[in-house]
Amino acid sequence: MSSFIENPDVILIGSGVMSANLGFMLKQLDPSLKIQLYEVTEEVAKEASNGWNNAGTGHAGICEMSYTPDRGEDGEVNVDKAISVFEEFLYSKLLWAYAVKEGLIKDPKDFVNPVPHMSFVHGQEQVDFLTSRFKGMSAHHFFSEMEFSTDPEKVKEWAPLLMDSRGSEPVAATKMNGGTDINFGSISRKLVEWLGKQPGCNVATGQRVVDLNETKDGWNIKAKDQVDGSISTNSAKFVFVGAGGGSIQMLQKSGIEEAKGYGGFPIAGQWLVCDDAELVAKHEAKVYGQPLGAAPTMAVPHLDTRIIDGKKYILFGPFGSFTTKFLHDKGSFLDLPLSVKPNNIVTLMQSGLSNFPLVQYLVGQCLQSMEDRMNVLREFYPGAEMAHWDLIEAGIRVQAIKKTDGKAGIVHFGTEVLTNEKKTISALLGASPGASTSVFVMLQTLKECFPELLETPEGKAKMAEMIPVFGEDLLDPANEARFREVDLEASKNLELI
Ligand SMILES: Cc1cc2nc3c(=O)[nH]c(=O)nc-3n(C[C@H](O)[C@H](O)[C@H](O)COP(=O)(O)OP(=O)(O)OC[C@H]3O[C@@H](n4cnc5c(N)ncnc54)[C@H](O)[C@@H]3O)c2cc1C
Numbered sequence: 001m002s003s004f005i006e007n008p009d010v011i012l013i014g015s016g017v018m019s020a021n022l023g024f025m026l027k028q029l030d031p032s033l034k035i036q037l038y039e040v041t042e043e044v045a046k047e048a049s050n051g052w053n054n055a056g057t058g059h060a061g062i063c064e065m066s067y068t069p070d071r072g073e074d075g076e077v078n079v080d081k082a083i084s085v086f087e088e089f090l091y092s093k094l095l096w097a098y099a100v101k102e103g104l105i106k107d108p109k110d111f112v113n114p115v116p117h118m119s120f121v122h123g124q125e126q127v128d129f130l131t132s133r134f135k136g137m138s139a140h141h142f143f144s145e146m147e148f149s150t151d152p153e154k155v156k157e158w159a160p161l162l163m164d165s166r167g168s169e170p171v172a173a174t175k176m177n178g179g180t181d182i183n184f185g186s187i188s189r190k191l192v193e194w195l196g197k198q199p200g201c202n203v204a205t206g207q208r209v210v211d212l213n214e215t216k217d218g219w220n221i222k223a224k225d226q227v228d229g230s231i232s233t234n235s236a237k238f239v240f241v242g243a244g245g246g247s248i249q250m251l252q253k254s255g256i257e258e259a260k261g262y263g264g265f266p267i268a269g270q271w272l273v274c275d276d277a278e279l280v281a282k283h284e285a286k287v288y289g290q291p292l293g294a295a296p297t298m299a300v301p302h303l304d305t306r307i308i309d310g311k312k313y314i315l316f317g318p319f320g321s322f323t324t325k326f327l328h329d330k331g332s333f334l335d336l337p338l339s340v341k342p343n344n345i346v347t348l349m350q351s352g353l354s355n356f357p358l359v360q361y362l363v364g365q366c367l368q369s370m371e372d373r374m375n376v377l378r379e380f381y382p383g384a385e386m387a388h389w390d391l392i393e394a395g396i397r398v399q400a401i402k403k404t405d406g407k408a409g410i411v412h413f414g415t416e417v418l419t420n421e422k423k424t425i426s427a428l429l430g431a432s433p434g435a436s437t438s439v440f441v442m443l444q445t446l447k448e449c450f451p452e453l454l455e456t457p458e459g460k461a462k463m464a465e466m467i468p469v470f471g472e473d474l475l476d477p478a479n480e481a482r483f484r485e486v487d488l489e490a491s492k493n494l495e496l497i
Contacts, residue, residue: 002204002206002207002225002232003202003204004036004202004204004232004234005034005035005036005200005201005202006234007034007234007235007236008033008034008035008036008200008234008236009033009034009035009236009237009238010023010026010033010034010035010036010236010237010238010239010240011035011036011037011038011219011221011234011236011238011239011240012035012036012037012038012239012240012242013037013038013209013221013239013240013241013242013243013246013250014037014038014039014047014241014242014243014244014246014247015037015039015041015044015045015188015192015203015205015242016045016047016048016049016184016188016242016244016435017045017049017184017187017188017435017438018240018242018244018428018438018441018442019037019188019192019240019242020045020049020187020188020189020191020192020195021092021095021191021438021439021442022240022242022442022445022446023035023037023191023192023195023201024095024099024191024194024195025095025439025442025443025446025466026446026450026453027195027198027201028462028466029446029450029453029454029459029462029463030453030459031198031199032200033200034200034201035195035198035200035201035202036201036202036204036234036236037192037195037196037201037202037203037204038204038207038208038209038221038223039203039204039205039206039207040206040207040208040209040226040246040327040330041205041206041329041330042205042206042226043205044188044189044192044193044203044205045184045185045188045189045192046185046329047244047245047327047328047329047330047395048244048245048328048395048396048397048434048435049184049185049188049244049435050184050185050395051183051184051185051186051308051309052271052308052392052394053185053328053394053395054184054394054395054434054435055271055286055302055304055306055315055317055318055394056181056182056183056184056304056306056307056308057117057179057180057181057182057286057302057304057436058089058092058093058112058179058180058181058182058436059085059089059434059436059437060085060086060089060090060117060178060179060180060436061079061081061082061083061084061085061086061089061142061143062082062086062117062119062143062146062174062176062178062179063117063118063119063174063176063179063286063287063288063302064082064085064119064288064300065119065121065129065130065133065288065289065290065300066291066300067081067082067085068081068082068133068136068137071129071132075132076132076135076136077129077132077133077135077136078136079133079136079137079140082137082143083140083142083143083475084475085436085437086142086143087142087440087474087475088436088437088440088441089436089437089440090469090474090483090486090487090490091437091439091440091443091467091470092436092437092438092439092440093112093180093487093490093491093494094439094466094467094468094469094486094490095439095466095467096108096111096112096187096439096494097489097490097491097493097494098465098466098467098493099190099191099194100493100494101493104194105187105190105191105194106190108493108494108495108496109310109495110183110186110190110310111182111183111184111186111187111190112180112181112182112183112187112494112496113180113181113182113307113496114177114178114179114180114181114496114497115179115180115181115284115285115286115304115305115307116158116175116176116177116179116284116285116286117175117176117178117179117285117286117288118158118159118173118174118175118176118285118286118287118288119133119173119174119287119288119289120155120159120162120171120172120173120287120288120289120380121171121172121173121289121290122166122169122170122171122172122379123169123170124169124170126172126290127150127170127171127172130148130172130173130174131148131150131172133174134146134148134174137174140475141477141480141483141484142475142483143176145176145177145178146174146175146176147174147175147176148172148173148174149172149173149175150170150171150172152166152171154173155171155172155173158173158175158285159173159283159284159285159287159303160282160283161279161282161283161303161314161380161381161383161384162287162303162380162381164381164382164383165382165383166382167382173287175285178491179285179286180496181286181304181305181306181307182435182436183307183308184435184438204223206225206226206227207223207224207225207226207232208223208224208226208330209221209222209223209243209250210222210223210224210231210253211253212239212250212253212254212425213254213255214254214255214256214424214425215235217237218235218236218237218238218239218424219235219236219237219238219239219254219424219425220233220234220235221233221234221235221236221239237424238423238424238425238426238449238450239254239424239425239426240425240426240427240428240445241254241425241426241427241428242427242428243427244327244398244428245264245266245325245326245327245328245331245335245396245397245398246326246327246330246331247398247427247428247429248262248263248264248326248339248398248400248429249326249335249338249339250427251418251427252339252341254420254425256420256425257420257421258418258419258420258421259418259427260343260344261343261344261347261402262344262347262400262401262402262418262429263339263340263341263344263347263348263351263400263401263402264326264336264339264398264399264400264401264429265336265348265351265398265399265401266323266324266325266326266335266336266396266397266398266399267299267320267321267322267323267362267396267397267398267399268320268321268322268323268325268328268393268394268395268396269299269317269318269319269320269321269393269394269395269396269397270317270318270319270320270321270391270392270393270394271315271316271317271318271319271391271392271394272315272316272317272319272373272374272377272389272390272391273306273313273314273315273316273389273390273391273392274313274314274315274316274388274389274390275311275313276388279314279388280305280312280313280314283303283305283314284305285303285304285305286302286303286304286305287302287303287304287380288300288301288302289301289302289379289380299318299319299320299361301316301317301318301376301379301380302316302317303315303316303377303380303381304316316377316380316381316389317394318394319365319368319373319376320361320362320365320366321362321365321366322362322363322365322366323396324336324337325396326339326396326398327396328393328395328396331396344401347401347402348401351401370386370391371386373391374386374389377389398429399430400416400429400430415428415429415430415434415437415441416428416429416430417429417441417444417445417448419445419448419449423448423449424449426445426448426449428441428445439467443467443470468486469482469483469486
């Protein structure tokens with residue numbers, strides 16, 4: 001039988017990277033806060049944040065061409081989103097570097113390692129696109145160290161596998177050494193472990209939150225012990241729903257007006273993984289390509305160096321696959337059907353119709369053979385041989401579908417925080433850029449629901465320690481020196497340089 005903090009100030013549902021960052025920042029800002037975390041799995045951060053369930057790219061806008069799809073009237077690629085994502089990711093780096101520097105968590109190499117980020121294209125049209133993208137990106141101080149080449153020999157030097165057995169069509173690549181590979185499961189576990197040891201805080205695993213009801217000054221929740229089935233109750237002034245794929249279900253149970261009409265559409269993933277030592281030694285980059293056909297932006301293929309538990313692999317994917325489960329480990333095939341409610345059925349149906357190419361894409365993905373998948377890999381690594389690759393399951397992304405999209409019903413690929421009017425419950429929906437920008441995203445929840453913590457002199461001083469550039473405009477070229485100063489300090493603390 002688990003013990004809990006009774007009537008805490010804050011209840012966190014889920015132990016992924018979102019709850020981990022939020023819990024950590026809250027307790028840092030106000031050490032007197034009582035916090036109870038509930039996690040349905042026996043171990044912490046085993047769902048989407050777990051190392052093998054995501055690609056571990058520290059999304060900083062460097063290599064993801066899906067963040068820069070638009071070209072202006074002059075034909076130049078618009079790089080604004082890449083610049084914002086870079087800044088958002090910097091917040092994560094700064095917070096985790098603070099935690100290491102203060103000795104609150106240890107061994108940064110367990111969760112973050114330097115890996116160059118590359119974009120790679122072939123064919124003249126794509127080469128022109130990347131040329132323009134590079135021009136826009138390298139003009140900003142965030143990306144001034146980016147290199148670009150259309151020379152096959154240079155690309156081969158950067159990433160030999162890309163050029164192995166490749167024909168003579170034009171190629172182009174960008175490369176920046178400031179990229180990272182991140183084990184989001186590991187950083188979550190370190191932060192949650194720290195939180196669980198603080199006075200007034202508790203982390204209860206094997207506990208599924210099964211119900212939540214609004215009271216006049218907060219929320220009552222019910223949790224079910226996954227071993228003996230016993231039900232416990234608790235209440236708090238504030239609940240954060242960081243349940244990943246399970247967030248939609250939790251919001252539906254909460255009954256809050258703001259969640260009405262929301263639905264979720266799960267997309268499961270798969271990776272090709274290679275641990276052949278000779279090949280792994282030849283690839284030292286995260287290489288992102290262009291989306292294939294109707295593939296959603298989050299299914300853009302990439303050939304990645306991946307570091308998990310100190311061992312290096314090459315990962316390729318993701319491949320999409322169909323599922324009706326919202327959670328990989330503790331989900332049920334009834335999750336999708338049971339999430340269909342009178343208030344979202346119309347949105348869901350409209351969404352299915354207006355996103356028909358996506359549905360077709362997923363069906364196509366499910367019907368793929370191993371040889372089909374190898375052929376996609378050969379777009380990147382033409383000399384790839386099947387014997388070196390295994391197919392494994394990745395995590396599930398539950399894409400939020402919301403009523404405010406009107407008749408069309410759009411499947412959202414971004415990350416969104418949904419908060420009720422009373423600011424007593426906040427939930428994280430969506431998946432991308434996801435874990436990389438989790439600190440920035442959780443700061444939105446802090447600003448909305450705990451503004452007082454950021455306004456006191458103590459709160460301001462703590463924020464200045466945790467995220468020294470909080471509230472500063474680092475995009476402004478006048479602040480380039482400031483950016484370089486904090487980035488260098490964080491990179492040193494995280495042992496990235
Ligand atoms: C295939 C794939 C590739 C990705 N690649 C990247 C990438 O390269 N870079 C990047 O930044 N992001 C990536 N992401 C996105 C990233 O993984 C997620 O945005 C992030 O992990 C979400 O964290 P979370 O805390 O919201 O959810 P999760 O990590 O899923 O945590 C939610 C937790 O809540 C628990 N839970 C659920 N319901 C309940 C309940 N009722 N009671 C108690 N506990 C509950 C779950 O067990 C889980 O532990 C990827 C995702 C996928 C699926």
